[in-house]
Amino acid sequence: MLMTTRQGMKRWLAAMALSALSAAALAQAAKPHVVVLATGGTIAGAGASAANSATYAAAKVPVEKLLAGLPELGNVAQVTGEQVFQIASESFTNEHLLTLARRVSALSKQADVDGIVITHGTDTLEETAYFLNLVVHTAKPIVVVGSMRPGTALSADGTLNLYDAVSVAASKDAGGKGVLVTMNDEIQSGRDVSKTINIKTEAFKSQWGPLGMVVEGRNYWFRAPVKRHTNASEFNIDDIKTLPAVDIVYGYGNMNTTGIDAYGKAGVKALIHAGTGNGSVAAQAVPALQGLRAQGVQIIRSARVPDGFVLRNAEQPDDKYDWVVAHDLRPQKARILAMVALTKTSDSKELQRIFWEY
Ligand code: DGL
Numbered sequence: 279m280l281m282t283t284r285q286g287m288k289r290w291l292a293a294m295a296l297s298a299l300s301a302a303a304l305a306q307a308a309k310p311h312v313v314v315l316a317t318g319g320t321i322a323g324a325g326a327s328a329a330n331s332a333t334y335a336a337a338k339v340p341v342e343k344l345l346a347g348l349p350e351l352g353n354v355a356q357v358t359g360e361q362v363f364q365i366a367s368e369s370f371t372n373e374h375l376l377t378l379a380r381r382v383s384a385l386s387k388q389a390d391v392d393g394i395v396i397t398h399g400t401d402t403l404e405e406t407a408y409f410l411n412l413v414v415h416t417a418k419p420i421v422v423v424g425s426m427r428p429g430t431a432l433s434a435d436g437t438l439n440l441y442d443a444v445s446v447a448a449s450k451d452a453g454g455k456g457v458l459v460t461m462n463d464e465i466q467s468g469r470d471v472s473k474t475i476n477i478k479t480e481a482f483k484s485q486w487g488p489l490g491m492v493v494e495g496r497n498y499w500f501r502a503p504v505k506r507h508t509n510a511s512e513f514n515i516d517d518i519k520t521l522p523a524v525d526i527v528y529g530y531g532n533m534n535t536t537g538i539d540a541y542g543k544a545g546v547k548a549l550i551h552a553g554t555g556n557g558s559v560a561a562q563a564v565p566a567l568q569g570l571r572a573q574g575v576q577i578i579r580s581a582r583v584p585d586g587f588v589l590r591n592a593e594q595p596d597d598k599y600d601w602v603v604a605h606d607l608r609p610q611k612a613r614i615l616a617m618v619a620l621t622k623t624s625d626s627k628e629l630q631r632i633f634w635e636y
């Protein structure tokens with residue numbers, strides 16, 4: 279049967295449309311596959327009005343909605359999402375850390391996964407990023423991201439932060455640099471970065487500076503990490519079943535030993551002392567810490583002063599007391615490393631080596 283010109287034209291157009299579609303589908307399938315693991319936080323938050331940039335409920339928006347609200351992600355990667363938790367990050371526990379790290383590790387081993395993004399509350403984002411940096415063995419990009427304002431707020435920062443995170447996670451040049459954090463156009467080291475301001479979008483800083491910047495989907499690198507991480511780490515989430523109890527006491531004028539004694543009674547395996555100045559310890563607190571050390575508790579001197587690093591044997595005779603210094607790690611980061619290190623050793627000299635190297 280002869281086709282009319284009109285029928286032929288329709289067939290031709292349909293064929294063209296199909297081939298265009300398949301070309302587009304092929305092009306999309308050729309893009310890196312990034313998995314977004316959602317845990318909650320402000321980036322999934324919602325406020326009552328657009329004026330609420332600081333008053334809102336965290337951990338409300340599911341990952342599907344986060345991704346659907348950002349169709350531009352499809353320009354940089356094939357993105358799939360998983361809702362691992364839906365919590366405010368101040369409520370993270372060691373179990374949350376272990377569960378998340380196991381999922382990241384499993385996904386990183388999959389040949390069809392090119393990069394992983396974790397959306398996370400900003401309050402403890404720095405702790406999770408450092409933990410993953412220490413225990414996940416992969417050279418693929420792992421990027422942790424949050425936001426300081428909920429998506430419902432004026433000038434919300436979450437969409438661009440998420441777009442940047444997926445873009446970095448889809449980039450080959452982001453691999454092998456340890457766990458990264460993208461916030462406010464910057465690419466930070468998961469080891470070095472901390473939340474330093476509680477209500478500004480430029481909250482995340484490192485005293486050693488960012489590793490680089492990401493602008494319009496392109497990465498600009500200016501330095502690389504020197505501390506051990508991911509594939510170069512002696513620690514592996516596959517070998518860690520639980521994390522030991524490690525807590526933090528804060529130093530201040532009129533210091534007493536109530537907290538130190540209580541943690542000792544509670545059976546901590548290590549105590550981080552967030553001292554004044556260069557990790558100073560009040561004279562009235564030294565005997566209590568020495569007592570804990572004698573019971574086998576590791577004493578790790580960090581500082582409440584955010585920058586610089588604690589000098590061994592300066593403010594306290596660490597060699598004599600058999601104490602450890604946390605180097606440049608802030609107390610909350612020192613706690614993460616101490617927990618991980620104690621899964622492998624209870625030798626204080628080994629601990630000090632680990633604090634120098636990680
Ligand atoms: N509740 C805080 C948290 O989930 C909100 C802060 C944020 O995510 O920016 O970490």
